[in-house]
Amino acid sequence: DFKQYLMGSGCGPAGTSKHIRILKKFMRLALELGHHENTDFQLKAFAGTRVPAKKKIYLTKDEIDLMAGLNLDGKQALAKERDRFIVSYYLLLRYGDSVNISRGSIVAHDGRTYYRNVAEKTAHESFVPVSPAALAILEAREFDLSGGANQDSNRKLKMIAALAGINTNMANGGDGITPKSALMTTHTARRSAATNLLLDGVPISEIMQLGGWKN
DSSP, X not given: OHHHHHHHTTOOHHHHHHHHHHHHHHHHHHXXXXXXXXXXXXXXXXXXXXXXXXXXOOOOHHHHHHHXXXXXXXOHHHHHHHXXXXXXXXXXXXXXXXXXXXXXXXXXXXXXXXXXXXXXXXXXXXXXXXOHHHHHHHHHTTXXXXXXXXXXXXXXXXXXXXXXXXXXXXXXXXXXXXXXXXXXXXXXXXXXXXXXXXXXXXXXXXXXXXXXXXX
16 A cells, blocks of 8 residues: 555656565564564565666667757746756766755866765765766756656656657566656766766776765
């Protein structure tokens, strides 16, 4: 019932699984503290739905350019979402960090501009070179990319990608074929950045530092 409620509220499989994992942690801790004797959380069925790897996409550089160049005049909400996605791509940011971008995190060193990010999720500090394209967006937005809920952003990104023509048919496990735009999420920006850096020959150790990955 809880999973059906989450899915009906617009939460995808990954988000639903995250809520289940958190709930299980609290139940396990409460059991250890003697607050209850309910061990249902240990049952195999008490689990979220793992998202198959083939449903996790990345955008090529050409597809990133399609999104960046999309004319969204008169669609301010979509335009801001697109800009946040593009900046997240260039700075390898999670959604939670992208909505908290600030001008004070811009650092100049040896003639180059960097963005100092302290990840909300892991507290990892990274310094990422700021590309001219990202800096232009940030200045135009006055470094304000704040927004609403992640789920709402995911819905907007699917619309934006469809408008940009990113509709390649993707094999979707046993579910048949799905347009690439329908698989877009806020995390696609970060995954795309890491993947394209790797394809460009950037060492994995450097990508890990930029994005704050431990493994």
